[in-house]
Amino acid sequence: MKDSIRRISIAFLIAFAVLSARLLLVGVVRAPYLSAHPRNPRVAAVRRDIVRGGIYLSRGEPVARDSASGGPRLYMGPPGLAHLTGYEDTRYGTAGLEASYNAELLGLGGTGGGIARFVRGLLGGGPGRGNDIILTVDTDVQRVAARAMGGRRGAAVALDPRTGAVLAMVSNPGFSPGRIASEWDGLVKDEDSPLFNRATLGLYPPGSAIKPIVAAIALSSGVVGPEDTFRCEGAIRVGTRAGDTREVSCPNGRAHGEVTLAEAIARSCNVAFAQIGWRIGREKLYNGLRSFHFGDALPFDVPTAAGAITVGGGGLDRAAVAQISIGQGTLVASPLQMACAIGALANGGVMRRPYVVREVRSPDGTVLRRTPGTILEVPVAATVARRVKDMMVEAVASGTAQAAALPGVRVAGKTGTAQNPHGAPHAWFLGFAPAEEPRCVVAVVVENGGSGGRVAAPMAREILRAALRDTLQ
Secondary structure: HHHHHHHHHHHHHHHHHHHHHHHHHHHHHHHHHHHOOOOOOHHHHHHHEEEEEOEEEEEEEEEEOOOOOOOEEOOOOOOOOHHHHHHHEEOOOOHHHHHHOOHHHOOOOOOOOHHHHHHHOOOOOOOOOOOOOEEEHHHHHHHHHHHHOOOOOOEEEEEEOOEEEEEEEEOOOOOHHHHHHHHHHHHHOOOOOOOOOOOOOOOEEEHHHHHHHHHHHHHHHOOOOOOOEEEEOOOEEEEOOOOOOOOOOHHHHHHHEEHHHHHHHOOOOOOHHHHHHHHHOHHHHHHHHHOOOOOOOOOOOOOOOOOEEEOEEEEEOOOOHHHHOOOOOOOOEEEHHHHHHHHHHHHOOEEEEEEEEEEEEEEOEEEEEEEOOOEOOOOOHHHHHHHHHHHHHHHHOOOOEEEEOEEEEEEEEEEEEEEEEEEEEEEEEEEEEOOOOOOOEEEEOOOOOOOOOHHHHHHHHHHHHHHHHHHHH
16 A cells, blocks of 8 residues: 555656646746747737837848837838848738847847846836847848849848858848738749748759869868869769669760869869769768758758758769769758858858847847857868869859959859759859958859859859958949
8 A cells, every 4th residue: 555655656746847847948948938939929919019129230221120100010221131031910920030039129038138028018017119130231232132133033142251140141032021911912822932031941952063062072081182183075974783874964065184173163074073972982972061061950040941961871872972963963952051161161161150140239229149150160171171262263263153253353153053853954153252361252043044154153243242342442
């Protein structure tokens, strides 16, 4: 009898401990998050008594703020920011920064007074005004990026490789945050998906834009040296079984002859990079790409997509390795991911965590929180990054990326023309400048745009020009 009572008592104690832990988690640890969650009905009640904080660009220009008359939230600023700033609507909720920084903008998060302010709001005292968030976006760069993209479907990202700060972000097609309520039905039915943020969530095969990354992996692994040469006869058979006719070819079957690694990048030689991928090998190629954060969702201020990379999976054959090495096959990534990866080469092998919210300020202007520049990965050594950077400079000086050149500035870049099963190839360009001390990295993708050298490179050139306007004057 005593043993039964003891067992029942122990069971009750365990159940009580589990319940207490759950209450502690929900009531204390997650309380600030849950109290400010957009789907919390109490937030809507408090929202009526709060002047929501504003969203401002790096030089103080307003992007979003509440109407003085109490009407719908106002959105302004340079074009192309809709996906980043997002929207707030009483019926359709929040998206973008309006969603991820909902607590700060309402003054309900830890930086704005936490639960105490939330309780005061419920009791009728009202917290008054939420906090402001200040972005890293440069007005001029954002405006030029939106103009350069024009009406083409795709995305453009510009960031500072030294810090990870986003200077511009455009996703096309866009929408008007201030007209979400009236245009919602048309937006969700639009086959071009204008509500979708292609810059952070769009996943594309990178095509030849991946080649500088593969080159860096090859040099780091020691399987390829700067003076090694590769024979290109226009195409190479990649199947390993009898009767398997799969091959990798260069555009129009053009034979490049004997090429070094630098020449393979400048001329965008697919045949050479298939051979380079084979030298690296499946596991080293997989691990090298993972070190550049491919296959993982980037930590960022709005949601990002992880992309896909299965080069290390079981059963991957020689043909699949060759396809990965030229940016095709199972490898897909977002424009933000590509910008961060190429930013690591620009920044001496150090990949910075991307961010777009520079700081959170209280209504009186006090800085409550400032985003530090943090290291995300160190995928390659500085010597390797420098060698690949020099190869990318040559690609702009005399190779496929010449349309990205700027007078008086050494630009490093790489084009990409990525095949896809849904139409014309996607046009890519990745690059940075000045090559000696890079201050801006650009990633541009144009869906079904065709040639990266003809379509994406000129767009990137204009974005770089805007970011380096002080240098070019």
